[in-house]
Amino acid sequence: MDALLLTLKLAFFSTVILIIIATPLAWFLAHNTFKGKFLLEAIIALPLVLPPTVLGFYLLIALGPNGPGGFIAQLWGDRTLAFSFSGLLIGSVIYSLPFVVQPLQNGFSLIGKKPLEVAYTLNASFKDAWRTIIFPLAKPAYISAATLGFAHTLGEFGVVLMIGGNIPGETQVISIKIFEQVEALQYQDAHVLSAILLGLSFLMLTAIYATRKSANKTGML
Amino acid sequence: MDALLLTLKLAFFSTVILIIIATPLAWFLAHNTFKGKFLLEAIIALPLVLPPTVLGFYLLIALGPNGPGGFIAQLWGDRTLAFSFSGLLIGSVIYSLPFVVQPLQNGFSLIGKKPLEVAYTLNASFKDAWRTIIFPLAKPAYISAATLGFAHTLGEFGVVLMIGGNIPGETQVISIKIFEQVEALQYQDAHVLSAILLGLSFLMLTAIYATRKSANKTGML
Amino acid sequence: AMFARSHLSHADTINVAVAANFKQTLQALKTPFEKTTPHRIKIISASTGQLLQQISQHAPFDIFLAANTAHPQLLWQHIHESRDLGLDALAVYAKGRLVFFSRTPLSEAVSLEQALTNKMFTRISMANPKLAPYGLAAQQSIECLTSDTYWREKSVIGQNVAQAFQFIDSNNVDGGFVALSQVLNKDPGNISVIDEACYDDINQMALRLNNQPASLAFMTFLQSTAAQHIIRQNGYHLP
Amino acid sequence: MNLELTFSLKKGRFQLNANTQIHWQQPSTHVIFGKSGIGKSHLLRCICGLENPTGVISWHEDHNHVHWLDSERRMNMACHLRPVTMVFQDNQLFSHLNVEENLRFAFDRATANEHDWQHCIDALKLRDLLSHQVQQLSGGQAQRVALARAILSKPKLLILDEPLASLDWQSKQDVMDYIKRLNHEWQLPVLYVTHDIHEVLTLADQVIMLHDKNAMTQVQTPRPLIDILQDENHPFYGLGKSSILIAHNTQHQQDGLLHCQVGEQLMRLPIAQISDKGASLSSKEHTHPTNLKTVAEENKLRLCIAANDVSLALSEAKDSSIVNTLQGKVSRIEQTTSGQYLIQLKVDDQYLLSEISAYSFKRLNIEMWQPLFAQIKGVALQRCR
Amino acid sequence: MNLELTFSLKKGRFQLNANTQIHWQQPSTHVIFGKSGIGKSHLLRCICGLENPTGVISWHEDHNHVHWLDSERRMNMACHLRPVTMVFQDNQLFSHLNVEENLRFAFDRATANEHDWQHCIDALKLRDLLSHQVQQLSGGQAQRVALARAILSKPKLLILDEPLASLDWQSKQDVMDYIKRLNHEWQLPVLYVTHDIHEVLTLADQVIMLHDKNAMTQVQTPRPLIDILQDENHPFYGLGKSSILIAHNTQHQQDGLLHCQVGEQLMRLPIAQISDKGASLSSKEHTHPTNLKTVAEENKLRLCIAANDVSLALSEAKDSSIVNTLQGKVSRIEQTTSGQYLIQLKVDDQYLLSEISAYSFKRLNIEMWQPLFAQIKGVALQRCR
Numbered sequence A, B: 001m002d003a004l005l006l007t008l009k010l011a012f013f014s015t016v017i018l019i020i021i022a023t024p025l026a027w028f029l030a031h032n033t034f035k036g037k038f039l040l041e042a043i044i045a046l047p048l049v050l051p052p053t054v055l056g057f058y059l060l061i062a063l064g065p066n067g068p069g070g071f072i073a074q075l076w077g078d079r080t081l082a083f084s085f086s087g088l089l090i091g092s093v094i095y096s097l098p099f100v101v102q103p104l105q106n107g108f109s110l111i112g113k114k115p116l117e118v119a120y121t122l123n124a125s126f127k128d129a130w131r132t133i134i135f136p137l138a139k140p141a142y143i144s145a146a147t148l149g150f151a152h153t154l155g156e157f158g159v160v161l162m163i164g165g166n167i168p169g170e171t172q173v174i175s176i177k178i179f180e181q182v183e184a185l186q187y188q189d190a191h192v193l194s195a196i197l198l199g200l201s202f203l204m205l206t207a208i209y210a211t212r213k214s215a216n217k218t219g220m221l
Numbered sequence C: 001a002m003f004a005r006s007h008l009s010h011a012d013t014i015n016v017a018v019a020a021n022f023k024q025t026l027q028a029l030k031t032p033f034e035k036t037t038p039h040r041i042k043i044i045s046a047s048t049g050q051l052l053q054q055i056s057q058h059a060p061f062d063i064f065l066a067a068n069t070a071h072p073q074l075l076w077q078h079i080h081e082s083r084d085l086g087l088d089a090l091a092v093y094a095k096g097r098l099v100f101f102s103r104t105p106l107s108e109a110v111s112l113e114q115a116l117t118n119k120m121f122t123r124i125s126m127a128n129p130k131l132a133p134y135g136l137a138a139q140q141s142i143e144c145l146t147s148d149t150y151w152r153e154k155s156v157i158g159q160n161v162a163q164a165f166q167f168i169d170s171n172n173v174d175g176g177f178v179a180l181s182q183v184l185n186k187d188p189g190n191i192s193v194i195d196e197a198c199y200d201d202i203n204q205m206a207l208r209l210n211n212q213p214a215s216l217a218f219m220t221f222l223q224s225t226a227a228q229h230i231i232r233q234n235g236y237h238l239p
Numbered sequence D, E: 001m002n003l004e005l006t007f008s009l010k011k012g013r014f015q016l017n018a019n020t021q022i023h024w025q026q027p028s029t030h031v032i033f034g035k036s037g038i039g040k041s042h043l044l045r046c047i048c049g050l051e052n053p054t055g056v057i058s059w060h061e062d063h064n065h066v067h068w069l070d071s072e073r074r075m076n077m078a079c080h081l082r083p084v085t086m087v088f089q090d091n092q093l094f095s096h097l098n099v100e101e102n103l104r105f106a107f108d109r110a111t112a113n114e115h116d117w118q119h120c121i122d123a124l125k126l127r128d129l130l131s132h133q134v135q136q137l138s139g140g141q142a143q144r145v146a147l148a149r150a151i152l153s154k155p156k157l158l159i160l161d162e163p164l165a166s167l168d169w170q171s172k173q174d175v176m177d178y179i180k181r182l183n184h185e186w187q188l189p190v191l192y193v194t195h196d197i198h199e200v201l202t203l204a205d206q207v208i209m210l211h212d213k214n215a216m217t218q219v220q221t222p223r224p225l226i227d228i229l230q231d232e233n234h235p236f237y238g239l240g241k242s243s244i245l246i247a248h249n250t251q252h253q254q255d256g257l258l259h260c261q262v263g264e265q266l267m268r269l270p271i272a273q274i275s276d277k278g279a280s281l282s283s284k285e286h287t288h289p290t291n292l293k294t295v296a297e298e299n300k301l302r303l304c305i306a307a308n309d310v311s312l313a314l315s316e317a318k319d320s321s322i323v324n325t326l327q328g329k330v331s332r333i334e335q336t337t338s339g340q341y342l343i344q345l346k347v348d349d350q351y352l353l354s355e356i357s358a359y360s361f362k363r364l365n366i367e368m369w370q371p372l373f374a375q376i377k378g379v380a381l382q383r384c385r
Ligand SMILES: Nc1ncnc2c1ncn2[C@@H]1O[C@H](COP(=O)(O)OP(=O)(O)OP(=O)(O)O)[C@@H](O)[C@H]1O
Pocket: D011, D012, D013, D014, D034, D035, D036, D037, D038, D039, D040, D041, D042, D043, D089, E132, E135, E136, E137, E138, E139, E140, E141, E166
C-alpha cells in the first residue's frame, strides 16, 4: 500500500511542520496587540477560501520554474519544487495552517500569561515553563489543532493532486486514489480503500480522544 | 454574479446551521464525561479524512432515492435531496462540522462552569446566563468557529460539485466556477474571479478580526 | 532528479499522463506493452486540463494521453521547439462514443427525444460542455435531436463524464449522456447509442513529450493493431 | 426566618452531613466557623443549589414554607430560583464585563432601587472603580466588587464566604457596619464564613460550627455567640475567651461617657470605644456618630469583653485609670492547657470571664465563691436586640 | 542584605514611585503595609521582574551587588534569574498538576533538600493533600500549597502577598512560626504584605508603608516596627497603638514564669503567654515548647504591648491579678481624635504607650513628667535579635 504509507507520511510530516510553525505564530498572535494584527490573521485564514484545486493551481505556478519555488529548487539543480514530496508538504502546510493556528491561538489566549509568570518566579526559564506548564495546559488545543490538521491533510486532495502530479509511489496519496477509483467506477475498490482509511482514522482519533479524556480528568477543565 | 451570491448564501446558511448544531453539541461534549464520549468525538471528526469528492459520492448515495435523503425528499414528492440547495447545505454542514465543534468545545472547556454558577446565584436563568455570560466569554471561540466554517464552505467544492450537480443559479457556486475556468484554460477570468473572492473574504475576515481585537481588549483575554 | 533519468538503460519507466476517462483502457494496454517491450509504464491520471497545467510546469511526464485534441495541440505549439518534437509527436489514438444511458429501458412510448423533453425524466445528467468533450458532444446531440430547450432546466452537470455516470448510477437522475466505454457491461436495453452525425468527433489525441526510446516505443505500440484491438474492445472507435 | 438543613453530600473522600435548623429571630448575621478544609464552602454551595446533595433543604419565612431541595420527592429548585446570593471565596467576577457592568448584571435582575445602588457603591467605596476592567482590580477591590454585586441582587438570604479576607482594617470596619445596616434596614439575614475572630465578635449573632466526626464533616446546631463564649467544651471557647454582658439603662452623659448598668452596677463606656473597638488592641480612630445614635436610642447594649482584658483584684482600686470595676463572685475556676487560669465571675445573673496567670492566681489565693473585683480594660460594644 | 528600589511604574492612571532601600540586618520579615488598591501587589511584581518599570532595582548580599534592573543601561534581569519567589495573592496553582506535582515543580528547580521538603510539608500540614487535584482544594488549603511551593523553591528573598488571608487562627499561628524559623534557619529574608495587624505585630521587623501622594503611590523608607508604634504621625500609629519593649536577662523560673528585666525593673511573663498571645484577646491553647526553648536561650526578648492593655495607676496595686507593673514618667500626652488619651511613659530609656479614657485622664489628673505605675495585662512576646 504505497499510497497509504505515503499519505500517512505526508499527513504526519505536515502536522509536525504545522505545529512547529503554528506554535510561535499563535503564541505571538495571542499575546501581542499591534497595528495590523487583524490583517495578519486574515492572511493566514485566506488560503481557506480558495477552492483547493485553484489554490493548487496557483501553488503549482509558485512552485514551478517561474515562481519562487523554482528558484529554490535550482539551488540543488532541480527546476521545480512541484511533483515532489517536499512540494506536497508545502502545499498541505499552507492549506491547513488556519486550522492549526486558530485553536492554538484561542488556547493560548484563554490560558493567559499568569501561569507563565508563576513559573518564572519559581525559577523556570521560558523554555522550561513552556514545556512543563504552557504546553500541558494547552494540550486540548494542541490535540484539536493536530487532529484537524492531520485529518484535513488525509482528506485533502485538490491541492495535492495539482502540485503533486499524482505519480504512483511518489506523490499519489490515498485520497487521490480513492477519488480515481470512484471516477473510474471501481466502486468496490473505492469502498475498500475508504473503509481502510476511515477505520484507521477512527482508531487514531479514538486513541487520541481517549487519552485526552483522561487528561481532562486530571487537567485544567 | 449568480454564483457569487449563491456561494455567499450557502456559506452563510451553512455557518448559521453549523453554529446552531455545534453549540449544544460542543457544550455537551465540554461539560460531560460519559463512556464512549471519545467515540462520538471521533465520529464528528471523521468526515474530514475522506476526500471531499469521495465524501460527496457517499453523500450522493445517501441523499438519493436509495438513501435516507430520498425518503425525506419523497415527503414532498421529490426523489432526491441532491441537486438542490438543501442538499448542498447538508453536505457543507457535515463536512465542516468538526471545524466548528472543536473550537467551541475547547472554548467552553476553558471557560468552565464557574461563571455560570455565579450567574445562577445572581438570579440569572440558564438561558439568560448563557446569552449574557457564556456567549460573550466564548466569543473568540465563536469567531474562530464561524470564520473557519464560513471560509471552508466558500472554498470547499468537492462535495458541492458532487451533490450539487453544478446547476447555474441553483447549485453552481463560485469555487466551481473558478475551477471550471482554470480547467478551460481561461486563466484571465479565473484570476479575476479568484481576486474577487479573495478580496471579499479578506475584507470580511479583517472586519471580523478587527472587531475581535477590540473585544479582546475589554474581554477576558 | 527525475529529469536526470539515465538514457543508457534500455529498460526505462515512463510516466504516462492520461485523461481520467481513458485510464482503465490504458491499464488494459499496460500488460501487452510491458510484455512486448522492455519498458515499464506508470499511469498518472487527472483531468485533461490539470494535466496540461502540470506539464506546462514541467511535470515529469513522458506521454500525454488527452481526452481532446485542443489541449495536446496547444501544448505542442508551446514546447515543440524547446524539446525538439516533430509533428509526429501528436497522434489521435481513439475516438469516444456517446451514449444515452437510462435506469429503465427506453421504449417506443418514451423515445430518446421524449426523455429529453417530457417531465417523466425529471433530471438528466451530462458532463460539463465547457470542460469535457463528452459534455460538448452531449449538448450537440441534444440540439440535434430536439429544438425544445426544456432540457436545460433539467440537466445536471457533472464535472466530467464519470460524474455524469455516477449521478445515474446512484439513482439520483433517470438517465444521461455518458461514454460507451463506461457502460460496456451494463444491460444493453438501457443504452441508446447516439448517432455519430449528431456530434463532432470526440478525438482523443496523444502527445509524446520527449524523444526517449521508451516514449517512442509507447507511441508505436499505441498505434499497433494489438493495442487498437483493446481500445476498440473498451468502447472506442478508432480514428 | 428559618433554614432547615437535613442532607448529606459526598464528594470523593469528603462527606458533609447536616441535620439542623438555622433560625433568625430577627434578620442578623450568623457565622459559620470551622477549620480550613472542613467543608464550609461546600455547605454554602449546597444551600445555594450548586451542589446536589441528598436530603431536604427548606426555607421558612412569614408562614411561607418553601422546599428548595427534597430528594425523596425528586425536587430540586434551580439555583437561580432560590432567593439566595453568595459571594464566592475567590470573588469570581465576570471577566468580560467591567466593574459597573458586573454590578448592573446583579442589579438588573433584582428589585434593588436607585437609592440602594448609590448607597451600596458609596458604602463599599466603589465609585472611582466603576469604569475599571476587573482584571485591573487589586485583591481588595475585587473583593468589594463581588460583595457589592451580591448585595445588589437583593436576595432574601445573603451568603458570604470570607468576604473581607483581603481588606484593610478600615475597609473591614466599614463593610461590617454596612452589613449590620443591611440586617436592619433590608431585614436581610446573613450567613457568614470567616476565620477572623474579630469579625465573629463584631458580627455574629449565632455561631454554626462545622466539625469532624468519624472523618465526616458534621454541621452543628447554631448556638448564640454569648452562650458559646461561656462554654468551655466548645472549641470556640479557647479561641474566643471572651464573655458578653448585656447592659441596660443606657444614658449618654455629659462627661463624654456612656453610662449603663450591668445588673445594679454602673459601667462607664468611653464614647470612643463604642462600636469601634472590636475585641482587640486594634482600635479605630474614628467613631461613627450615626451608629452611636442608633445604639444609644435602644436601651440595651451588648458588651463584648475579652477574658484577658479583665484583671481581678481583692479590693477596688481607686487611683487607677481603669474606669470599670464590677463586683462578682467566683463561679468557676479552670486551668487552661497552657497553664493559665480562667476564672468565671458571676456578676448578678450574668457571667464574666477573666484570664490570669498561675502566678497571680496563687498570689491572690482565689477560691470558689470568693467575692472579687473585676477590672475591665477593653470593651467592645454592639447594639443588642 | 539590601534591596535598592529606585524606579517608577505607570499603568493607566495608576503610578507607583519607589526611591528607597530595604535593608535586612539579619534575615527577618519586613512587612509592606498600605490600604487596599494602593499598589502593594504591583510593587512586589516589580521586584520579581513581572512588570517593566523604569529605574534601578539592585540586590546586595555579602559584598555581592547585582543589578536586577537598570533602565539606563537597558538591562533587565529576567524574572526566573532573580533569586526571589513570590506567593501571589490569588495563589495561582498550576491547574494541570496535582498538589505534589505543584510542589515538585518548585522543588526540582531549587536547592532545597529532602529534609526541607518533609519539614515544609509537615509545617504546612500538607501531607494528606499531596495527591489532591488543585481544583478540589479549599481556599485555605490552596493558600498553604502556594506558600509551600514558594518556600520549596528556596529563594534568597521570599515575597508573600497576603499569604494567610484565608487561614484559620491555628493555621495562621503555625505558619507564622514556620516563617520565623525560615528567617532564622535558612537565613531567608521575607517581604510580607498583610492587612492583619496581628500578623504585623507577630512578624514584622520593619514596616514599609505605601501611601498616596499627589495621586501617585509612594513607597516610604522602611522603619523599625518599634519606632513606628511610637510615632504619632505615622498612619500606622492609630492602627497599631502598641509599643515594644526590649527585655533582657531572661530567666526561666520555677514558678512557671519567665523573669526578665526592662531596664532595672522586673517583669514576670506567664509561660503560656510566650509566643502564643499575639496582640489580642485571641490567645492560643497550646504552647510550643520548642519555640519557647529557642526564645529562652537568647537572652533578649521583644515584648509587644497593646496600649489598651496598659492601665495607669498613681500607686502600685498590691492585691490585683496584674502581675507586671512598671514605673515610669509621663513623657507625652496626646488626645486621640476619638477623644481618648494616649499617654507615653518613659520607662528607663524605653517608651510605653497607654490608652486611657478622658474620664480616667481627668480623674487621675495626669500631667507631664508625673511618675506613674503602668499595669500591664497582655503581653505578646517574640524572639528578639
Ligand atoms: N471533588 C472532590 N473530591 C474530594 N474531596 C474534595 C472535592 N472537592 C473538595 N474536596 C474536599 O472537601 C473539603 C471541603 O472543602 P471546602 O472548600 O468546603 O472547605 P472550607 O471549609 O471552605 O475551607 P477553607 O476555609 O479553606 O475555604 C476539602 O478538604 C477538600 O479537599
